[in-house]
Amino acid sequence: MRIIYVDNAATTQTSKKVIDGMLPYMYEQYGNPSSLHSVGQRAKEVLEEARAKVARCLNANPNEIYFTSGGSESDNQAILSAAEIGLKRGKKHIISTKVEHHAVLHTLNKLKKQGFDIQLLDVDKEGFVTPGQVKDAIRDDTCLVTIMYANNEIGTIMPIKEIGAVCREKGVTFHTDAVQAAGHLKIDVQDQNIDMLSLSAHKFHGPKGVGALYVKKGIFLSNLIEGGAQERNRRAGTENIPGIVGLSIALEDATEHLEENNHKMIILRDKLIEGLSQIEHSALNGPHTNRSANNVNFCFEGIEGESLLLLLDAKGICASSGSACTSGSLDPSHVLLAIGRSHEVAHGSLRLSLSESNTEEEIDYIIEQVEQVVCYLRRMSPVWKELLTGERQFML
8 A cells, every 4th residue: 555644744754865964973973072082073073064054044153053852842942041031130921822832832831830921812713923913912021922933733824024023123032933934934033033943853854853943142041951061051962963964954955945845835735725625514724825835734524533534544644633742632723723613623623744755646646535534434423414404503
């Protein structure tokens, strides 16, 4: 049975170019960059070369890049650092949105228990928050605004530059979780008024377990991990040189081919949206425009998303119902609830996230199989029968 992988928002296949670039630093040049001997110092040179490469992709300075274990760690360190700075200045108000990744929301909840005032902004039916909302929410005691660049579930691309401009005008630190944006959308931290930015290599064909955090010069970064003096005393632990090299290669490659990859994926994405829209009582979640090139998210009324996923998997289609981080949860997506979907409808969601390696033939097969599986599940669904008989009202 052929496998069609359309869960790239969860993780991507590590590219051969990345693997080939990493291998020498596992077997031949395996030194610790903190060692003073020649093997260690060569590793140090490689580390700084990778840092410079990542900085170029973001239009940052190399000394503003810190390597981490991934997006979740980067989000945590950025938010907790800004909170610590705010606490010292008597500012304990933080602004975010209701559709953030749980790496952000759970960190904010932790700070709420410590006495911080956390304000989660509403989004519209397509998942957008406006710069005006942010401006209206900023107070004298606001120490941080943290808003994701592109939503991991419904693909909404936030007006990051404009939000950053509001924060810059008000003198408030602005962090963006760019885990779904890096390697897929143009990032220019200077032009977009970004103070801190999180990214993770495995979202753009790099290895798992390595990420980066951009921190604008002048912003104090507090430690999550204590120990050695690595990463300029801000992230203890021997650097993962193979992973960091892999991240830098993957980000550079994705940045160089961003336009052509997005052009291809948009054609496939729009064809998939058009095909799935033909299924009755279905709805696209998120916007038609200002949407990630690889993201398609639908709700199908009268079915459960888990059953849909399992049956599609049996047909060789690997998809998800939302964030991979919460796939074991029985609760409906907080993102879908935030854009106004009911609990019942949100349970019947399907996220298909593409890569540039997907084909039109695969898209045709996905459309055909999703339609068949949805019809099959509806025939067995007591909820669908109640909808057809009028005992319940259709919502889609």
